[in-house]
Amino acid sequence: MAQIPNEERKTLILTGASRGIGHATVKRFSSAGWRVITCSRHGFPENCPWEAGPEDHIEVDLADPDNTLAAIAVMRERLKAQGGRLNALVNNAAISPKGEQGRRLSSLETDHRDWMTVFQVNFFAPIMLARRLIEELEAASGAVVNVSSIAGARVHPFAGSAYATSKAALAALTREMAADFAPRGIRVNAISPGEIDTAILSPGTERLIADIPMRRLGQPEEVAKAIYFLCTEQSSYINGAELSIDGGQHV
Template identity: 25%
Template structure:
C-alpha cells in the first residue's frame, strides 16, 4: 500500500489506533498516515470530523468517531472502551489534542493557565492512563505523545530584540504543559517497557497550521531549513515510532523542528 505522496506506507494492517485531536491539521495527517498503512482508527476529538472521515473512506479500514473532551476522564474512558468494543483492542495511541496560549508570562491569567494544562497535559495523562490496561496484554503496543520544541528551548520569541514577537507566539503556559508531556512520556516508558509497550513523543517546532497563522516571519527565518514544518512531516515521524520495527526505541523525545533546537 502506498501513500498519496508516493511514499511507502508503514504496515499497520490489523492494528487499531486511537488518535486524539483528530479534527486538527496534525491529527488528521496522523489519521491519514495510519489509515494508509491499514490501521483501524478511533478518531477522538471535539471538532468536526466529517471531512476527515470522508477522506478516510477511500481506505479499507474501520473508522470509529468518538466525540471526546480529553480533559474529561469519563469521556476518555468511553472512547477507549468504544475502540476496544469495535476493534477488539488498542495497539496505538497518538495524543495530538492541544490548544495554545499567546502573550507574555505576566499576561497569563490563572484561567488561561488552567485551560491549557487541562487539555495539553491532563488530557495526555488521562489518555495514556486509560489505555494501559487494554494495552498490557497485547505485546505490541505504541504510545506516541505530542510535545513541543517550546518545552526545551524557553520559547521561540526574542524579547531582547523585539518584545512584540511574544504576542504572536506560544507562551510559558503552553511550554510548561508540553514539558510535562515530555516528563510523563519518560516515566511511563520505564513503567511499561516490560509489557512490550513503547512510549515516545515527538516535539514539533513551528508547524504551518491555523494555530500559527500569525507566527512572525522573523522567527521563521531562525529556522535553519528556512521554512515552517508541515503536518505530514510530523505524521511521518509518528508513524515511524508507531511501527512494529521501532520496538527498541522507547523514552525518546524526537525533535521535528527544522533545526530550531538540536540536542
Template identity: 30%
Template sequence: MMPSYRRLFELDGRVAVVTGGLGILGRHFCRALAEFGAHVVVADVDGEAAEALATQLAAAYRVDCLGLACDVSEEASVEALVARVVERFGRIDVLHNNAASKSPDLAAFFAPAEEYALEEWRRIMAVNLDGVFLVARTVGRQMIAQGHGGSIIHTGSIYGHLGSDPAIYEGSEYLGVAINTPPVYAASKAGVAGLARYLATLWAGHGIRVNTLVPGGVASGQNAEFQRRYAARIPMKRMGEAEELTGALIYLASDASRYVTGQTLFVDGGLSAW
C-alpha cells in the same frame, strides 16, 4: 529467508486512537495511520465532525474507522472514549495523545508572562497536560490488561525543550492577534515530555512504549512576518509542513521502533541542533 524491513512499518489491523484528530496536524496523522492499515479512532471535542472524517478515512483507505466526541480534560469523557473503542474493536494498539488547546480567547492566551491570568493557565493545562495524563493513564491500563503491549506517542513542542526567541515575534500575528510563546504552552509541553519518559520506564515491562514527537513550527495562520522571522532561525530556512510529521509518527507507532521508548523525536528543520 530474508527479513522484510518494509513490513516493520505496516499497521494492518491495529487500532489507533488519535486525540485532537481534527486539528491542523491531527487530520494528517489520522490519514497517515489509516493509509498504513490501522483502524483509526478520530477523537475530538466535535463528535459530528470526527464522525465525518472517520467516514472519509474508511472510504479512502478501506479500514474500519470511528469518530467519537471526547473532552480530554474530563475524566468521564476519557473513560467513555476508551470503553467505546474497546466495545467496537476489542483492543487499543496505538495511542497518539495529540489534543492541545490554544484557548478561545487568543488575547488571554497570548498575554505577557508578567500578566498571565491563573484562570487561563489552568484552562490550558487542563487540556495540554491533565488531558494527556488522563488519556495515557486510561489507555495504558487497557493496554496492560490486553497483555500484548502497545505504542503511545505524545505530541510535544520545541518550546517544551528550548527557550523562545522574542525577536521572532516582532510584528508577528496569528489570525490577526499579536503572538508570543505563552508560558503555559512551554510548561505544559515540557510536562508532556517528562510524563512520556516516566511512563516509558514504568510500563516497559508490559511491552508498552511511550515516546514524544516534537514538531517545529508549522504554518497555520501566522502572518508573513512571523514566517519570515521564524524561517531565518531554522537551519533549513523554512517552516515545516504538516505532512512532514507523519513519517515520524508511523515510525513511532509501528514495529520499526519496537526497541525505542522514552525518547523525544524532533522534527524541526534542525532548530534544536543550533
C-alpha cells in the same frame, strides 16, 4: 487493497485529528490499513475528508476530566471489536490561549483558570488516556506517542507560558511513562515539532525561517511520518525518547 479481518487490523486512537498534524496523521495511518479512532470536541463531520464513519469518531471534551473518563469507557467498548487490543495512542490534542490579535500570554498575565484548562488538556488528559487504556495497549504490545513542542524547551515568541510549560511537563511525563509502561510491553515516546506549516500558525512565523538551517517550514506530513515510525516495529527498541522535528532550529 484486500480487507483485513477486524481482529488482525491495527488500531490507533488519536486526539486532535481535525486539522494540521492530526489530519495528516489520520491519512498516514489510514493509508497503511489502520483503523483510526479520532477524538475531538466536535461530533463526526458529515464532510469527513477520509474514509471513516461515526463508529470511528468519539466526541470528547478533554478539558473536562469526567467527560474524558466517560469517553475512555466508550473507547474501550469500541476496541472489543479488535479483540480488546490497541496498537497505538497518539496524544496530539492541545490548546494555547492567546491575547488580543493572537498575542502570546506571558506568565504574568495568564489567568489561573487558563493555566488549569491548558494543563488538563495538554498534560493530564494524555496520562488519563494511557492509564485507562493500559490493558488494551498491553494486549497489543502497543505504543504511546505524546506530541510535545519545541516551546517546551525554551521561550518561544508566539507560544504562551501556559502552553510552553505544559509541553515541558509532557516531555518529562513521557520519560516517566516510558519507565513505568515498558515492563508491560508498551513503549512511550514523544515528538517535538517546530514550525510546521498549518492553518493555525501565528502571524509572523515566516520570520523564524531564517533561524531554521533547512530554511523552510516543516510540513504536517513530515510529522505524521515520524509519528507512524514511533508506532511501528521499525522503532521497536526506542523508548523514552523525544524526537525533534524542527529542521535543526534548536541545534
